[in-house]
Amino acid sequence: MTATDTMAGAPAPATATAPLLEVRDLHVEFHTRDGVARAVNGVNYSVNAGETLAVLGESGSGKSVTAQAIMGILDMPPGRIPQGEILFQGQDMLKMSAEARRKIRGRKIAMIFQDALSSLNPVLSVGYQLGEMFRVHQGLSRKAAKARSIELMDRVRIPGARARVNDYPHQFSGGMRQRIMIAMALALEPDLIIADEPTTALDVTVQAQVMDLLAELQRESTMGLILITHDLGVVADVADKIAVMYAGRIVENAPVHEIYRQPAHPYTKGLLQSIPRVDRKGQELYAIKGLPPNLLHVPAGCAFNPRCPMAQDVCRTDVPPLHTVGAGRGSACHFWKETLGD
């Protein structure tokens, strides 16, 4: 944990204890025909080596856009980063040349995407796509790259790796395909992996297997992991800390167990209440009323106010700063004390 949990985010010097990745006051906007969509509005978060940060939020909360900005794979234009810093190992990646960023991608920061079927190239064998990492970044020969690909497939426990290395993505099951995506991200032993909803497209049983695999692979190394998800159930076991995003801002961040025990933001509270529970079987499932805001017309004040059961006048006028709630905890709610209280 670092001391940058406030919105102001006083820049910490890049020392040996500096986080692996630190996002400071990041803004991302998209220029569309209908106006400027502000997808990310001043996000701060950090990940240390060996740590797992879960970024939680609904579709359109800006969690994936933040990740794409870190990876440097945003489409620009229409995307634009008007403000902010993304410090990786102490260096601002937004100030690097395109070539320097390319060399970080895949080698130092890797990404696992949501839908492995569409994210893998349909006309190239998985062995080729895995081997490409070694051939491009390490200059290995085709043959050596293939041998490494087989090792990788073994490592993510794909049965019969040697026989299947020349198969194509459509010949694998959903869970196996996601393992291939994970293997691809692991290939060059990056310092940081960003997993963007890695289990959303999978069956529940397969979801658990894939999450266990990710957690286990991370335990074996010092790599940092950013896990982007909208599924609170998934994060409890793997994450060290959680950042909850809403309308392009972080509304709450906290160590994982505290947030489950005692949320400090009404939105987080709503999310936790909407998890189906066996002991409430038969009762109506709780849902946060209303819809996530249109990013072209984000409500004034706290973006969550139209859906918030606790909203007061101040919520409709003033954007709440990220209040420090406790050690390594913050909540962007004017009434965080009241939220914690009840």
Added chain:
Amino acid sequence: MGRYVIRRLLQMVPVFIGTTFLIFVMVYALGDPVAAMFGDRAPDPATAAQIRHAMYLDHSLPAQYVHYMKQIFTGNFGTAATGQPVTELMGSAFPVTIRLTLVAFAIEAVAGIGLGLLAGMRRGRFADTGVLAFTLLVVAVPTFVTGYVLQYFLGVKWHVANPAVAEGAPIGDLILPGLVLAAVSLAYVARLTRTSVAENARADYVRTAVAKGLPKRRVVTVHLLRNSLIPVVTFLGTDIGGLMAGAVVTERIFNIHGVGYQLYQGILRQNPPTVVGFVTILVIIFLAANLLVDLLYAVLDPRIRYA
């Protein structure tokens, strides 16, 4: 795969018979070849009947067709109006036209895919609009207009290229006719590639390729282009036949003595063996190109498997 090829080859038989029979009927309807031999003079009826018998013209149309097919499978395509065997004409004409077609095909594929890639990657920008406007113009103007205009300006006025092709049709002389022949197809290839590239550029696997840290060149050639070219290859393959047939006009303009020239002569002189013989070979080339495209399709896209 082997079974698939055999099935496809068998399917070609009725197509081959159907097309050649249609052509045979149409050429027969052109007029009386014996009368054509005598030009303006009316032939002596006895002589005419004798020639008619010698040329197997005194039988019914289906019988003539069967007779003709038997003949060509023994390698006898009959004699042309000049008295030369048709096979001799083919021997001189096809190499020329094939060379012209290959030049045109190379121009079509390279320039078409290049322009399409450029436009597709810069969708909505100046280069894209330029390519769209240019291809629209090319498609809208008939080949004979493009041909004569380019021949006049590049060949006659500015002396950039030879306005006519020399005997033996050297490759250098064939570049301008090749360009004219390729023009319309080139425009279609460019537009097809553009759409395909623009669509695939947004695909998830292209984003993955970028996230892997691959150099841009590799992302475009290995990942984007490879997928985008699948529909383009289909078009290019079937267009080989189209180019050879389209050469009729181009060969007239640039005075190339190829298939188009011989076909034109055959029609002008109402000589069935020439016309039917040449078209039969063209049909075979067209069918072979189609089969090749379908097989290539499976190579390009592993999701397609033929059983």
